[in-house]
Amino acid sequence: MPNTNSSANETAPGVMAQAVREGLFAGVLAFGMFLLYVGIETYQNIDNALVWRTRWGLLAIFVLVAAVGRFLIVGFVKPRLDRRKLSKAKAGIPEVSDDKGFFHKNFLKLSMLALVLYPPIVVSLYGVQGSLKFVDNFGIQILIYVMLAWGLNVVVGLAGLLDLGYVAFYAVGAYSYALLSDTFGLSFWLLLPLAGILAAFWGIILGFPVLRLRGDYLAIVTLAFGEIIRLVLMNWSDVTGGTAGISGIAKASIFGIWSFDVGADNNFAKVFGLPMSSAYYKIFLFYVILALCLITAYVTIKLRSMPIGRAWEALREDEIACRSLGIDTVKTKLTAFAIGAMFGGFAGSFFAARQGFVSPESFVFLESAVILAIVVLGGMGSLTGIAIAAVVMIGGTELLREMEFLKHVFGPDFTPELYRMLLFGLAMVAVMLFKPRGFVGSREPTAFLKERKAVSGSFTKEGHG
Amino acid sequence: MEYFIQQLLNGLTLGSIYGLVAIGYTMVYGIIGMINFAHGDIFMLGGFAALIAFLVLTSFIAGVPVALALLIMMVVAMLVTSLWNWTIERVAYRPLRGSFRLAPLITAIGMSIVLSNFIQVTQGPRNKPIPPLINDVYHFGDVTVSLKQLVIVVVTAVLLTVFWYIVNKTPLGRAQRATEQDRKMAALLGVDVDRTISITFIMGAALAAVAGTMYLMYYGVASFADGFIPGVKAFTAAVLGGIGSLPGAVLGGLLIGLIESLWSAYFSIAYKDVATFAILAFVLIFKPTGILGRPEVEKV
Numbered sequence: 044m045p046n047t048n049s050s051a052n053e054t055a056p057g058v059m060a061q062a063v064r065e066g067l068f069a070g071v072l073a074f075g076m077f078l079l080y081v082g083i084e085t086y087q088n089i090d091n092a093l094v095w096r097t098r099w100g101l102l103a104i105f106v107l108v109a110a111v112g113r114f115l116i117v118g119f120v121k122p123r124l125d126r127r128k129l130s131k132a133k134a135g136i137p138e139v140s141d142d143k144g145f146f147h148k149n150f151l152k153l154s155m156l157a158l159v160l161y162p163p164i165v166v167s168l169y170g171v172q173g174s175l176k177f178v179d180n181f182g183i184q185i186l187i188y189v190m191l192a193w194g195l196n197v198v199v200g201l202a203g204l205l206d207l208g209y210v211a212f213y214a215v216g217a218y219s220y221a222l223l224s225d226t227f228g229l230s231f232w233l234l235l236p237l238a239g240i241l242a243a244f245w246g247i248i249l250g251f252p253v254l255r256l257r258g259d260y261l262a263i264v265t266l267a268f269g270e271i272i273r274l275v276l277m278n279w280s281d282v283t284g285g286t287a288g289i290s291g292i293a294k295a296s297i298f299g300i301w302s303f304d305v306g307a308d309n310n311f312a313k314v315f316g317l318p319m320s321s322a323y324y325k326i327f328l329f330y331v332i333l334a335l336c337l338i339t340a341y342v343t344i345k346l347r348s349m350p351i352g353r354a355w356e357a358l359r360e361d362e363i364a365c366r367s368l369g370i371d372t373v374k375t376k377l378t379a380f381a382i383g384a385m386f387g388g389f390a391g392s393f394f395a396a397r398q399g400f401v402s403p404e405s406f407v408f409l410e411s412a413v414i415l416a417i418v419v420l421g422g423m424g425s426l427t428g429i430a431i432a433a434v435v436m437i438g439g440t441e442l443l444r445e446m447e448f449l450k451h452v453f454g455p456d457f458t459p460e461l462y463r464m465l466l467f468g469l470a471m472v473a474v475m476l477f478k479p480r481g482f483v484g485s486r487e488p489t490a491f492l493k494e495r496k497a498v499s500g501s502f503t504k505e506g507h508g
Numbered sequence: 509m510e511y512f513i514q515q516l517l518n519g520l521t522l523g524s525i526y527g528l529v530a531i532g533y534t535m536v537y538g539i540i541g542m543i544n545f546a547h548g549d550i551f552m553l554g555g556f557a558a559l560i561a562f563l564v565l566t567s568f569i570a571g572v573p574v575a576l577a578l579l580i581m582m583v584v585a586m587l588v589t590s591l592w593n594w595t596i597e598r599v600a601y602r603p604l605r606g607s608f609r610l611a612p613l614i615t616a617i618g619m620s621i622v623l624s625n626f627i628q629v630t631q632g633p634r635n636k637p638i639p640p641l642i643n644d645v646y647h648f649g650d651v652t653v654s655l656k657q658l659v660i661v662v663v664t665a666v667l668l669t670v671f672w673y674i675v676n677k678t679p680l681g682r683a684q685r686a687t688e689q690d691r692k693m694a695a696l697l698g699v700d701v702d703r704t705i706s707i708t709f710i711m712g713a714a715l716a717a718v719a720g721t722m723y724l725m726y727y728g729v730a731s732f733a734d735g736f737i738p739g740v741k742a743f744t745a746a747v748l749g750g751i752g753s754l755p756g757a758v759l760g761g762l763l764i765g766l767i768e769s770l771w772s773a774y775f776s777i778a779y780k781d782v783a784t785f786a787i788l789a790f791v792l793i794f795k796p797t798g799i800l801g802r803p804e805v806e807k808v
Contacts, residue, residue: 072595075587075588075591076588076591076592076595079556079557079560079561079584079588080556080557080560080626080627081630083563083564084630084631084632085559085560085563085631085632085636086632087634093559093563093636093637093638094563094567095563095564095567205610205613252789252792252793253789255793255796256792257796258609259537259543259747259751260747260792260797260798262543263743263744263788264789264792267785267786267788270740270781270782271781271785271786274778274781274782275782278778278779278782408736409621412621415614416614416617416618419610419614420614423610461629462625462629464621464625465621465622465625468618468619468620468621468622469622471614471615471617471618471621472599472600472615472618472619472622475604475611475614476603476604476615479607479608479611480608
């Protein structure tokens with residue numbers, strides 16, 4: 044209805060009345076929803092019996108926030124957004140603009156530079172020991188997810204196969220490294236490719252039976268496989284250590300020249316006469332995972348311009364057309380599974396070397412969901428978008444661990460960590476609602492006629508290229 | 509033989525619960541083609557609503573009859589979860605209806621994380637035990653049937669009959685089936701599609717709430733993490749039976765329940781979930797659309 048918002052003054056009273064109505068409705072709704080869960084708290088008393096007490100104040104806050112929030116959205120935010128959209132549509136500004144700023148043009152170079160310089164900068168700012176937190180929690184943690192999401196992107200973003208059990212390959216990589224280095228004492232650099240190959244092998248094994256399935260059937264079977272692998276790891280105690288997992292996994296070394304074991308003669312810190320600290324190992328790991336990420340990105344970009352990559356993207360857009368054109372869909376799907384799994388395996392063995400400890404706890408479905416969320420939130424298929432999504436989602440939740448000052452606001456009992464996953468879930472929903480196509484909504488096509496043109500993501504099926 | 513019959517009964521009870529939850533999955537999938545990942549957590553919310561209703565009820569009225577208490581718990585749970593599921597559909601799924609396939613899936617996974625963590629934050633991470641509601645047991649030879657198992661099976665049967673009647677014999681059910689077959693055409697013919705979809709979510713939530721209440725009564729404990737595993741199992745049941753098919757969901761639920769209890773009885777309890785998932789994969793290899801699912805017709 045383009046005419047309702049043409050003159051704001053005329054419709055303002057109607058909008059206000061509607062806002063009040065919807066605000067009240069939201070309040071009543073929130074009261075009904077939160078009455079039991081927020082208004083009443085259940086807890087165990089000294090006799091271990093379950094009892095309850097009321098929290099009317101908290102409930103009132105929830106209801107008020109819902110009512111006032113809805114009132115403001117309907118009354119003020121939405122009319123403004125509508126007006127802006129209307130004026131934009133009138134001015135005829137296209138969805139994707141071609142002129143880009145300096146930052147936009149050199150985004151890749153700048154971010155590469157920032158990543159390479161990140162550890163030295165942090166060390167110079169906070170000292171060697173102080174840098175530990177930033178390099179490990181923010182740097183390595185985010186980069187692991189970037190790598191996992193780029194690996195999953197091959198399966199979901201390029202080949203269009205919905206995989207809800209990706210974490211299984213991560214687990215295969217992690218346990219391969221943990222078990223092989225424990226039993227045979229092989230080094231990280233030998234086991235890294237081996238773990239990748241093993242994961243790829245599992246990708247093919249799991250890929251075979253699901254080739255005939257499509258869409259959501261595929262999703263549930265991959266989810267089932269992820270759970271099966273986790274349950275086997277959990278219950279096959281003789282080999283995997285059961286729920287306790289495997290600890291004391293060997294650290295990676297700098298190509299066998301310098302080691303990070305405290306007792307070793309060629310310990311990195313000892314050789315260079317530096318004070319002992321675990322920070323060197325983390326900084327080294329930071330560069331390892333950075334290199335692994337870059338390899339993933341390079342391989343993905345190269346594959347996309349090769350026949351197999353084009354076959355993936357064609358498969359995603361239309362499977363029947365692919366078959367009629369003589370593309371071997373079995374081979375295409377299996378390679379996508381295998382290559383995606385291989386990157387998961389690399390990331391897994393890196394994870395094991397970094398933690399020194401693996402247990403089935405790390406490979407629950409939630410991890411698969413988080414990785415898939417990063418791929419979709421980033422904009423399916425766009426490597427830059429996925430990296431941005433990983434930084435925002437993982438960095439954001441890690442940041443919450445550091446919010447000590449919130450204790451001063453909400454009292455000393457307040458633990459921000461408790462709200463980490465809650466906020467993560469809310470952020471997932473919010474980003475999808477406001478940017479359904481992900482952070483990077485425009486696409487550079489792989490194959491083109493005469494010239495490369497960016498298109499809006501909404502023209503492509505599963506998030507083009 | 510007695511042992512086998514005993515396990516069959518246990519499986520049937522568990523399967524009824526899975527079947528009730530599976531209907532929610534399959535209906536939503538049938539009507540808007542999305543996997544409602546948050547449905548398992550709606551089931552968990554239902555269990556918690558019943559638990560809180562039970563606590564409040566027993567602290568005000570001491571000697572409330574068990575049947576009445578159960579009924580009140582069930583009704584409260586149905587009301588609250590219906591509100592939640594309706595709101596979730598409105599806020600998180602409806603705006604994305606025209607969007608690409610994975611967008612609502614991601615919001616559903618997000619909502620699932622939100623719901624379980626919301627309960628963890630507001631009600632605490634510990635398991636919440638309640639005293640057993642029904643203790644009666646009947647013996648038939650060596651087979652023991654507890655009253656709670658009977659209650660679960662009977663309630664499920666009654667609900668399924670009501671549900672079957674609604675879907676097959678009422679104007680609302682006709683609207684639902686029409687929307688499922690062709691949303692655009694149904695809208696053109698005067699079916700209020702948005703309303704129908706909302707009602708579908710409410711019906712799914714109500715059934716899940718009953719399942720949650722039964723689950724609480726059967727195991728006597730509720731936990732914020734209870735949504736995931738039963739949720740995945742129910743979803744597996746829906747897929748096994750053929751997603752989109754209502755009798756399929758019930759059949760799948762019963763099958764999953766039976767597989768689980770028989771496997772635990774004769775093989776190993778640790779690998780019961782592995783068995784469930786492996787059988788799912790196995791069935792799908794030979795029947796890619798589930799047992800009762802309609803074969804997908806591809807149009808070019």
